[in-house]
Amino acid sequence: MAKRVALITGITGQDGSYMSELLLEKGYSVHGIVRRVALEDPDHHLWRLRNVLKDLVLHSASLESFASLHRVIRSVKPDECYHLAAQSFVSYSFEDEFSTLNANINGTHYVLAVLHDLAPQCRFYFAGSSEMFGRAEEVPQNEKTRFHPRSAYGISKVAGFELTRNYREAYGLHASSGILYNHESPRRGYEFVTRKITSHAVRIKLGLARELPLGNLEAKRDWGHAREYVKAMWLMLQQPVPGDYVVATGENHSVRELAEMAFSYVGLDYSDYVTVDAGLFRPAEVDVLQGDASLARRVLGWKYELSFADLVREMVEEDLRIYRERRSAPAT
Ligand code: F7E
Numbered sequence: 001m002a003k004r005v006a007l008i009t010g011i012t013g014q015d016g017s018y019m020s021e022l023l024l025e026k027g028y029s030v031h032g033i034v035r036r037v038a039l040e041d042p043d044h045h046l047w048r049l050r051n052v053l054k055d056l057v058l059h060s061a062s063l064e065s066f067a068s069l070h071r072v073i074r075s076v077k078p079d080e081c082y083h084l085a086a087q088s089f090v091s092y093s094f095e096d097e098f099s100t101l102n103a104n105i106n107g108t109h110y111v112l113a114v115l116h117d118l119a120p121q122c123r124f125y126f127a128g129s130s131e132m133f134g135r136a137e138e139v140p141q142n143e144k145t146r147f148h149p150r151s152a153y154g155i156s157k158v159a160g161f162e163l164t165r166n167y168r169e170a171y172g173l174h175a176s177s178g179i180l181y182n183h184e185s186p187r188r189g190y191e192f193v194t195r196k197i198t199s200h201a202v203r204i205k206l207g208l209a210r211e212l213p214l215g216n217l218e219a220k221r222d223w224g225h226a227r228e229y230v231k232a233m234w235l236m237l238q239q240p241v242p243g244d245y246v247v248a249t250g251e252n253h254s255v256r257e258l259a260e261m262a263f264s265y266v267g268l269d270y271s272d273y274v275t276v277d278a279g280l281f282r283p284a285e286v287d288v289l290q291g292d293a294s295l296a297r298r299v300l301g302w303k304y305e306l307s308f309a310d311l312v313r314e315m316v317e318e319d320l321r322i323y324r325e326r327r328s329a330p331a332t
């Protein structure tokens with residue numbers, strides 16, 4: 001039987017790398033869209049794909065260019081498309097609302113429009129976000145909870161979610177959205193609060209930093225492991241009918257608890273090192289997010305079994321490995 005063909009946008013990111021590994025394990029031919037600069041400087045841009053790079057087919061294109069997406073999709077003819085690319089840092093979306101809205105909304109629209117023209121049988125996954133709930137009217141949130149986004153990022157994800165739904169309803173595309181809560185891993189970028197905390201706890205422990213400035217310590221999030229969340233994305237595209245699903249652990253923890261746990265893992269008291277920097281507060285904060293993933297459990301058979309402590313421990317251990325290695329590397 002011919003291999004199934006998957007196309008991933010955002011393949012160089014945390015979720016793209018786990019998704020590539022999952023699809024390769026399942027025997028797919030995996031293609032990814034990357035920026036030109038990633039191919040020119042692979043050490044810097046493709047490190048998350050290190051272990052699987054030789055098994056992937058990468059195409060340079062831009063989510064800002066309809067023509068480049070048209071070219072790639074015409075040649076790949078995917079059976080499944082995982083649209084993971086986005087400007088995903090909420091804080092940055094306050095600094096540049098316009099580029100966040102342009103990249104996230106138009107990028108999603110272009111991919112959907114090209115698939116509709118060239119590969120209407122292709123199954124499509126849109127990376128929705130719990131940020132769409134924003135100032136949520138209920139805790140926990142489910143697929144029926146009203147959206148109230150609090151940032152250009154959240155607004156762009158609501159627009160992408162609605163575009164996806166409309167391509168499903170208007171043109172019959174097998175298009176699904178995951179409403180994913182925060183998902184982390186040792187491959188998380190250093191600007192997100194989990195990685196910022198685990199990497200600083202380790203650097204402070206090793207004498208490479210003195211303090212950790214943070215913003216709102218009382219914000220609460222439902223943090224899960226990215227490796228488990230990509231399984232839910234794949235399951236959505238294996239269903240006979242498309243749909244929208246919350247993907248979450250069902251627990252929430254505060255930024256303060258996260259800091260306490262990460263620092264205690266390296267034998268330190270977070271309160272000796274964490275400082276509060278008013279400049280790191282967001283103009284509009286999302287105070288608490290917690291998801292109810294019962295629909296994903298029931299329909300997709302998706303289960304989440306890791307604990308918050310396991311996730312934090314895995315991230316701290318990876319940062320310990322990285323910074324110890326860096327410290328002992330000979331100076332060049
Ligand atoms: O912030 C607070 C901050 O930047 C988490 C993205 O993947 O998940 C992520 O969005 C919380 C917020 O993630 C700092 O105010 C305090 O309340 O790690 P974060 P996020 O904004 O929740 C959703 C589901 C997505 O879809 C996004 O793409 O932590 N916080 N002090 C801080 N956050 C950061 N980054 N840095 C701080 O110093």
